Amino acid sequence: MLYWLLYQKLFPYFRPFRIFRYLTFRTAFASMTALLIALIIGPYVIEKLREFQIGQYIREEGPKEHQKKAGTPTMGGVLICIAILLPTLLWADLSNPFVWLVMGSTVAFGAIGFADDYIKVVKRRNLGLTAHAKMGYQILASLAISVSLVAMQTRGIYSTKLSVPFVKRLQPDFAIHALRHIPHFGLLAFLPFVVFTVLVIVFSSNAVNLTDGLDGLAIGCTIIAAGALTVLTYVSGHVVFADYLELQRMPLVGELSIFCGSMVGASIGFLWYNAHPAEVFMGDVGSLALGGAIGTVAVAIKQELLLPFIGGIFVLEALSVILQVGSYKLRKKRIFKMAPLHHHFELLGWSESKVITRFWIGALVFALLALTTLKLR
Numbered sequence: 001m002l003y004w005l006l007y008q009k010l011f012p013y014f015r016p017f018r019i020f021r022y023l024t025f026r027t028a029f030a031s032m033t034a035l036l037i038a039l040i041i042g043p044y045v046i047e048k049l050r051e052f053q054i055g056q057y058i059r060e061e062g063p064k065e066h067q068k069k070a071g072t073p074t075m076g077g078v079l080i081c082i083a084i085l086l087p088t089l090l091w092a093d094l095s096n097p098f099v100w101l102v103m104g105s106t107v108a109f110g111a112i113g114f115a116d117d118y119i120k121v122v123k124r125r126n127l128g129l130t131a132h133a134k135m136g137y138q139i140l141a142s143l144a145i146s147v148s149l150v151a152m153q154t155r156g157i158y159s160t161k162l163s164v165p166f167v168k169r170l171q172p173d174f175a176i177h178a179l180r181h182i183p184h185f186g187l188l189a190f191l192p193f194v195v196f197t198v199l200v201i202v203f204s205s206n207a208v209n210l211t212d213g214l215d216g217l218a219i220g221c222t223i224i225a226a227g228a229l230t231v232l233t234y235v236s237g238h239v240v241f242a243d244y245l246e247l248q249r250m251p252l253v254g255e256l257s258i259f260c261g262s263m264v265g266a267s268i269g270f271l272w273y274n275a276h277p278a279e280v281f282m283g284d285v286g287s288l289a290l291g292g293a294i295g296t297v298a299v300a301i302k303q304e305l306l307l308p309f310i311g312g313i314f315v316l317e318a319l320s321v322i323l324q325v326g327s328y329k330l331r332k333k334r335i336f337k338m339a340p341l342h343h344h345f346e347l348l349g350w351s352e353s354k355v356i357t358r359f360w361i362g363a364l365v366f367a368l369l370a371l372t373t374l375k376l377r
Contacts, residue, residue, distance in 0.1 A: 023234065023254055026091040030258045031265035033087040038269020042079055046273060046280045049073035054121050072278060075117045076270065077286020080219075081110045083266030084259070084293070092258040097157070101148055102259050102296050108141040109205055109292030113284030128284065138202045138288075145296055146197035150190045157252055160193045163302045165309075165373040171248070200304050204295025207314035209287040210321055210340045215276035217342060217356050221363040222290050223267045225311045228367040229297050230260040232310075235374070236301045245374045253301045260297060263290070276353055306373065312366025313359050317341050 019025055054075050085103055092099045115137075116128035129137075152158035153175070160175040174193035212218035235241040237254020270286075273279045282290075291314070298307045308315045317340040324339035336344040345355045 034265030110289035205291035208291030309370035
């Protein structure tokens with residue numbers, strides 16, 4: 001809105017407003033705006049959550065030390081969503097379809113998480129939506145996102161080709177273009193792309209959700225992942241950097257750096273209240289929204305294969321659960337003392353603060369590795 005008002009409308013009459021055309025300026029201010037929103041309205045949101053008795057229910061099979069956290073206000077992810085979406089609306093170019101796509105993804109996955117958290121509060125237990133219902137809604141949201149991307153591809157503003165790290169000339173296409181010219185089979189041409197996109201976004205959303213088990217763990221890793229995505233979105237949309245790094249250049253995705261910058265600022269602001277010992281938990285409304293947003297941005301900028309590095313800790317947490325469940329079903333034996341992975345280290349005797357700090361360090365190493373692959377091609 002500010003971009004439209006101050007640059008597109010008022011710039012011809014007041015030349016200093018030309019600064020609002022620069023993406024770096026708007027990204028920085030979006031991040032600061034998100035931080036201020038989170039810090040300012042945070043106490044109000046926490047107080048309202050306490051007033052409505054929206055407290056966390058701790059699973060009985062979890063570490064015993066976590067039982068003391070029962071009753072801590074949850075659903076603080078509402079604060080994160082507000083602090084991401086408002087600055088994006090203020091500072092981004094709202095004529096850009098990618099901006100609306102990632103905001104829609106955030107709202108959709110946030111709504112799924114909200115429903116899950118609300119059921120937990122109403123029924124006063126640690127189980128919300130059933131696993132099938134939760135997964136079904138996530139798949140539907142991801143399908144809507146992938147169909148939107150297919151529509152953008154037909155307009156020539158998006159590509160279904162995949163960028164492969166380290167190999168600059170290998171760009172496999174997930175669309176079977178030969179089918180597009182066969183009557184009644186046109187839509188099937190994009191089926192591989194749709195399936196791949198759904199898997200990426202659903203996995204990303206659930207990976208962040210599984211990581212959200214210790215004070216500040218998930219949101220700290222999100223700050224790092226969102227920071228890496230801010231850099232990637234900027235260079236992907238910049239003509240000089242994209243050409244120099246030999247990336248698929250998509251001019252419109254550069255505007256997503258404002259959304260990613262807002263995610264960084266909102267996450268830092270939330271960490272102020274979520275740091276150990278936490279005053280509020282993000283709940284599924286926050287973790288699913290953040291995971292969905294991260295996955296959608298990665299798909300939009302064609303860096304799906306970098307996502308395991310950008311969100312390395314998220315991936316390890318999700319894999320630990322998959323391996324634990326698979327091992328128990330097949331062999332009746334557990335690989336870890338408890339899954340997700342952060343609980344395994346707690347049961348090894350690491351303090352909660354040590355687990356959080358070391359996982360943050362791991363997330364930073366993964367993110368830096370992801371950024372180094374841009375030139376190692």
